[in-house]
Amino acid sequence: MAKNLYFFDEGDGSNKKLLGGKGAGLCTMAQLGLPVPPGFVITTEVCRRYYESGGKLPGELMNEVGAAMQKLEKLTDKHFGDLNNPLLVSIRSGSMLSMPGMMDTILNLGLNDESIEGLAKGTKNERFAYDAYRRFIQMFGKIVLGIDGKKFEEAFDGHKHKVGAKLDTELKAEDMKEIVRQFKQIIKEEKGEEFPNDPNEQLRGAISAVFKSWNTKRAKEYREFYKIPHDLYTAVNVVTMVFGNMGPDSGTGVAFTRNPATGKKALFGEFLFNAQGEDVVAGVRTPLRIAELEEKSPQLYQQLIEIVGKLEQHYREMQDVEFTVEQGKFYMLQTRAGKRTAQSAVKIAVEMAEEGLITRKEAVLRIEPKQIEQMLHKQVDPKAKGQIIAKGLNASPGAAVGKVVFDSERAKEMGEKKEKVILVRPETSPDDVGGIIAAQGVLTSRGGMTSHAAVVTRGMGKPAVVGCESIKIDLNKRSFEVGGVTVKEGDTITINGSTGEVILGEAPLIEPQMSVEFEKLLSLADEFKRLQNWANADYPQDAKRARELGAQGIGLCRTEHMFFEEKRLPLVHQMILAETEEERKGALKKLLEIQKGDFKGILKEMNGLPVVIRLLDPPLHEFLPKYEELLEEVIMRRMSREKPAELEAAEKLLKRVEAMREANPMMGLRGCRLGITRPDINEMQVRAIFEAACELKREGRDPKPEIMIPLVGHVNELKVVREQLEQVARKVMLKHGVDVSYKFGTMIEVPRAALTADEIAEFAEFFSFGTNDLTQMTYAYSRDDAEGKFMFKYIEQGILDFDPFQTLDRKGVGKLMRIGVELGRGRRSELEIGICGEHGGDPESIKFCHELGLNYVSCSPFRIPVARIAAAHAALRAGEAEKQRYL
Numbered sequence: 001m002a003k004n005l006y007f008f009d010e011g012d013g014s015n016k017k018l019l020g021g022k023g024a025g026l027c028t029m030a031q032l033g034l035p036v037p038p039g040f041v042i043t044t045e046v047c048r049r050y051y052e053s054g055g056k057l058p059g060e061l062m063n064e065v066g067a068a069m070q071k072l073e074k075l076t077d078k079h080f081g082d083l084n085n086p087l088l089v090s091i092r093s094g095s096m097l098s099m100p101g102m103m104d105t106i107l108n109l110g111l112n113d114e115s116i117e118g119l120a121k122g123t124k125n126e127r128f129a130y131d132a133y134r135r136f137i138q139m140f141g142k143i144v145l146g147i148d149g150k151k152f153e154e155a156f157d158g159h160k161h162k163v164g165a166k167l168d169t170e171l172k173a174e175d176m177k178e179i180v181r182q183f184k185q186i187i188k189e190e191k192g193e194e195f196p197n198d199p200n201e202q203l204r205g206a207i208s209a210v211f212k213s214w215n216t217k218r219a220k221e222y223r224e225f226y227k228i229p230h231d232l233y234t235a236v237n238v239v240t241m242v243f244g245n246m247g248p249d250s251g252t253g254v255a256f257t258r259n260p261a262t263g264k265k266a267l268f269g270e271f272l273f274n275a276q277g278e279d280v281v282a283g284v285r286t287p288l289r290i291a292e293l294e295e296k297s298p299q300l301y302q303q304l305i306e307i308v309g310k311l312e313q314h315y316r317e318m319q320d321v322e323f324t325v326e327q328g329k330f331y332m333l334q335t336r337a338g339k340r341t342a343q344s345a346v347k348i349a350v351e352m353a354e355e356g357l358i359t360r361k362e363a364v365l366r367i368e369p370k371q372i373e374q375m376l377h378k379q380v381d382p383k384a385k386g387q388i389i390a391k392g393l394n395a396s397p398g399a400a401v402g403k404v405v406f407d408s409e410r411a412k413e414m415g416e417k418k419e420k421v422i423l424v425r426p427e428t429s430p431d432d433v434g435g436i437i438a439a440q441g442v443l444t445s446r447g448g449m450t451s452h453a454a455v456v457t458r459g460m461g462k463p464a465v466v467g468c469e470s471i472k473i474d475l476n477k478r479s480f481e482v483g484g485v486t487v488k489e490g491d492t493i494t495i496n497g498s499t500g501e502v503i504l505g506e507a508p509l510i511e512p513q514m515s516v517e518f519e520k521l522l523s524l525a526d527e528f529k530r531l532q533n534w535a536n537a538d539y540p541q542d543a544k545r546a547r548e549l550g551a552q553g554i555g556l557c558r559t560e561h562m563f564f565e566e567k568r569l570p571l572v573h574q575m576i577l578a579e580t581e582e583e584r585k586g587a588l589k590k591l592l593e594i595q596k597g598d599f600k601g602i603l604k605e606m607n608g609l610p611v612v613i614r615l616l617d618p619p620l621h622e623f624l625p626k627y628e629e630l631l632e633e634v635i636m637r638r639m640s641r642e643k644p645a646e647l648e649a650a651e652k653l654l655k656r657v658e659a660m661r662e663a664n665p666m667m668g669l670r671g672c673r674l675g676i677t678r679p680d681i682n683e684m685q686v687r688a689i690f691e692a693a694c695e696l697k698r699e700g701r702d703p704k705p706e707i708m709i710p711l712v713g714h715v716n717e718l719k720v721v722r723e724q725l726e727q728v729a730r731k732v733m734l735k736h737g738v739d740v741s742y743k744f745g746t747m748i749e750v751p752r753a754a755l756t757a758d759e760i761a762e763f764a765e766f767f768s769f770g771t772n773d774l775t776q777m778t779y780a781y782s783r784d785d786a787e788g789k790f791m792f793k794y795i796e797q798g799i800l801d802f803d804p805f806q807t808l809d810r811k812g813v814g815k816l817m818r819i820g821v822e823l824g825r826g827r828r829s830e831l832e833i834g835i836c837g838e839h840g841g842d843p844e845s846i847k848f849c850h851e852l853g854l855n856y857v858s859c860s861p862f863r864i865p866v867a868r869i870a871a872a873h874a875a876l877r878a879g880e881a882e883k884q885r886y887l
């Protein structure tokens with residue numbers, strides 16, 4: 001028969017599953033020799049049996065509890081229900097994972113009409129004793145007997161009113177006695193029976209109530225939201241009461257062993273003289289900062305320092321503790337790992353590694369990639385004093401400033417004019433995605449942490465405050481109202497998605513802070529990772545930023561963005577629309593010079609590191625005006641009959657554009673297909689790359705261009721294009737008389753390429769999985785349509801578990817990648833393989849790429865820090881899994 005309960009000096013403090021977090025902590029502290037009031041833990045297993053038997057305490061339990069109480073009486077030399085020296089206990093819940101505020105604690109159990117005398121005598125404070133008694137009856141009535149708490153509050157307020165007291169502290173012992181009488185009366189009226197005077201009956205009721213509180217609606221909802229299993233159950237801790245409210249040499253406090261906001265290594269917390277545990281958090285009186293305690297009572301402070309020091313050494317982790325001082329004697333009531341901000345977590349992990357308290361590996365593993373993500377968002381300057389007008393749920397971190405708009409169309413219009421807007425809606429739907437993209441951030445008055453607005457903004461990395469119910473939106477008037485303030489469309493607000501605050505006007509934002517510890521942590525991560533982190537960057541300044549953030553190469557330099565720039569677009573038009581060979585060559589020549597400059601810039605920034613440059617990929621008509629717009633122009637001009645020359649030009653252009661129209665551009669004339677039908681563009685680009693590289697080489701630098709041919713589906717496409725382009729490259733190098741180290745390779749983004757990767761590897765020195773297109777083609781989803789129209793529904797209905805454009809789909813797309821890697825490396829063992837979709841910055845996808853044995857993952861520069869940590873975690877966790885296999 002398993003033991004149902006453990007005294008603090010015998011329970012296994014490492015077994016949180018059995019004893020709950022609170023119970024395990026109390027056991028550990030007791031066994032470390034720290035002052036813990038005597039007590040015992042009833043295990044989570046008992047709670048399981050309670051539920052399995054349909055809500056009955058196991059038969060033998062109360063006998064065992066009875067024996068334990070006798071032992072407790074011996075230990076404390078007090079007696080349960082005693083007239084002179086009563087033993088009082090607290091009954092506290094505590095599960096393996098903490099669920100703050102979700103379950104109940106009952107204090108001062110054991111008080112009854114006899115022991116109240118003992119307490120009053122023992123403390124020489126009748127008022128205090130009766131105050132404790134009325135609190136106990138109230139808690140017991142509410143939690144154990146299920147009476148509406150309002151009944152007690154009304155009676156309490158009623159008496160206060162009657163005697164003309166404003167504050168609770170003005171009530172005298174006599175008043176408390178009267179309130180006790182009234183509370184008992186309430187219980188009798190509500191339940192038809194007396195308040196149980198027998199402490200054993202109180203105990204039994206309280207234990208059942210703690211078990212019951214595991215399955216209240218709010219506790220269940222909390223677990224569902226935080227994905228905490230429902231079958232962990234709660235333990236019950238029976239702890240001898242100690243009193244922090246027995247005079248000036250008593251008090252109670254909470255403390256963190258390090259600063260939970262900044263991570264600074266200094267005790268942080270609060271202390272309240274002459275108060276009970278809950279008074280500190282309830283904000284009745286303003287507590288002292290722990291630093292002030294040092295001045296007021298150096299002895300207590302010294303004890304606290306010693307105790308928490310021991311705890312940190314033992315747990316090798318920052319602790320959050322509750323303690324009480326009873327007439328100068330110190331008692332520890334709780335310890336647990338302290339919650340902290342991302343910034344604090346990083347500093348603590350790095351410093352603990354430096355102190356030798358934890359290993360460097362542990363330091364890296366303690367920081368989740370998600371926390372790094374949080375640190376990379378803009379924040380509201382903490383020194384700013386804005387007017388906070390409302391507070392909602394902090395659904396997606398970061399801060400944003402913008403003009404309020406109430407519909408997505410308007411957001412898009414203003415977004416196109418580069419105006420900063422905040423989309424304010426009662427809630428959002430898939431129709432709003434365009435508006436969300438155009439906005440700096442989103443504010444909704446309805447919906448929770450998993451509402452559409454919350455999910456979509458988190459995916460995009462945009463700040464959002466949702467479920468901000470205090471704002472009353474009037475869509476017709478285009479304004480919202482909150483606390484007497486009216487905010488109209490066009491007014492500026494700031495939202496703080498990290499705290500849920502809505503601030504009137506423009507609050508100053510600060511760039512994310514890269515602390516020294518942050519840099520150190522990332523360097524530590526680099527020691528353990530096997531995957532390299534490359535960046536997707538199209539411009540020299542992006543490449544520079546990426547390199548500063550730790551990029552080890554450029555995995556994707558898209559050249560089409562370079563074509564879109566204002567000064568270049570006319571040249572691009574000329575090149576596409578040229579009617580004579582001469583005209584076309586002229587345009588290409590000018591573009592060559594410009595592109596050479598682009599490539600020189602980026603290769604220079606990445607000196608010594610590989611730069612994968614993708615040749616022109618999109619269909620050419622993307623660079624021309626839209627067909628519909630041209631058509632409209634032609635019609636207008638025809639009607640106006642003015643400027644016939646311009647009409648003619650427009651008609652000509654319309655014809656050309658019409659000829660280039662495609663039924664499905666995504667699968668049309670683009671990528672290597674374009675390169676095969678229009679080799680001149682590819683040749684120009686390769687010439688530009690090698691001219692740039694050769695010049696750099698002659699300047700004594702070390703450029704490493706890698707030419708990437710997009711959208712290959714058949715080996716012959718690659719073969720033809722590569723042969724032709726490599727000749728161009730050789731000619732340029734010959735002309736300059738230098739050798740550039742280069743590679744030719746391809747993007748694997750068409751399923752057929754993955755399936756025939758062995759043939760393709762024959763002509764490619766590298767593969768780069770274009771996981772975005774590969775996902776589109778594998779699922780036959782066009783990303784924009786999917787995310788705008790049905791992706792959210794799919795996820796909501798559980799058809800898909802996640803958005804495959806954000807996290808790589810291992811089963812389908814991943815299988816193609818695995819085939820691609822195996823076939824490719826089978827033919828060419830030194831084949832360099834990476835990915836260049838945004839998946840390269842997603843921790844889950846990075847893990848998969850590590851498992852596949854890729855050489856690198858490439859993502860946007862700003863996600864590089866997250867990706868570095870994720871790569872290290874993938875390597876360290878893979879090691880763990882391996883170790884376990886051998887055990």
Ligand code: ADP
Nearest residue numbers: 090092105239240241242277278322324333334
């Ligand atoms: P929570 O999980 O909400 O913190 P606790 O079980 O820790 O609930 O108890 C609530 C408050 O009562 C805390 O301030 C705690 O320190 C205090 N408390 C609990 N048990 C005792 C006790 N035996 N003696 C004195 N104070 C106690």
Ligand code: MG
Nearest residue numbers: 022322333334
């Ligand atoms: Mg607590």
Ligand code: MG
Nearest residue numbers: 710749770773
């Ligand atoms: Mg592509």
